[in-house]
């Protein structure tokens with residue numbers, strides 16, 4: 001599968017040893033997801049293929065499915081930056097309908113932290129950098145035990 005230039009130097013990252021989340025765990029029938037990280041940056045990445053089972057309107061990926069994948073990829077960027085956290089708030093802007101069976105790419109990053117609050121942003125684009133959705137959220141740091149670590 002072709003990946004955009006920005007993804008070519010990245011290292012695939014397997015989250016399954018930490019979680020069997022419905023987004024990225026053993027379930028890959030509805031959503032096929034591969035995470036990537038860049039050792040030299042605080043960003044976290046995902047390549048995602050939503051299968052037809054995730055549709056809302058015919059042929060269009062359900063907004064909740066998109067939000068779930070953005071949420072987890074945003075949560076993961078805080079985890080990988082050694083700040084285990086849970087989502088307190090999440091806003092998603094949907095810029096154009098995403099057809100099912102179309103590969104898209106997610107990039108997330110920590111914008112800033114304030115005490116226990118971590119402000120995280122994300123975006124979902126296709127290989128031509130067309131924007132399908134972007135997101136921002138406040139994640140709140142919690143003890144490891146809260147998220148099963």
Ligand SMILES: CCCCCCCCCCCC(=O)SCCNC(=O)CCNC(=O)[C@H](O)C(C)(C)COP(=O)(O)OP(=O)(O)OC[C@H]1O[C@@H](n2cnc3c(N)ncnc32)[C@H](O)[C@@H]1OP(=O)(O)O
Pocket residue numbers: 015018019071072073075076079085086087088089115116117138140142147148149
């Ligand atoms: C396994 C590894 C793999 C990791 C792989 C990654 C997997 C990630 C999965 C995706 C992530 C998820 O879906 S997580 C699941 C969905 N989310 C949840 O279940 C969270 C449920 N909510 C909670 O547990 C709680 O409400 C918390 C932890 C968010 C906050 O409770 P608390 O601990 O009592 O803290 P509290 O004092 O209320 O708040 C702390 C600070 O955050 C602020 N704050 C709290 N809520 C909000 C809010 N909605 N919007 C703005 N700000 C807020 C407060 O004002 C305060 O700011 P200040 O006064 O200090 O300034």
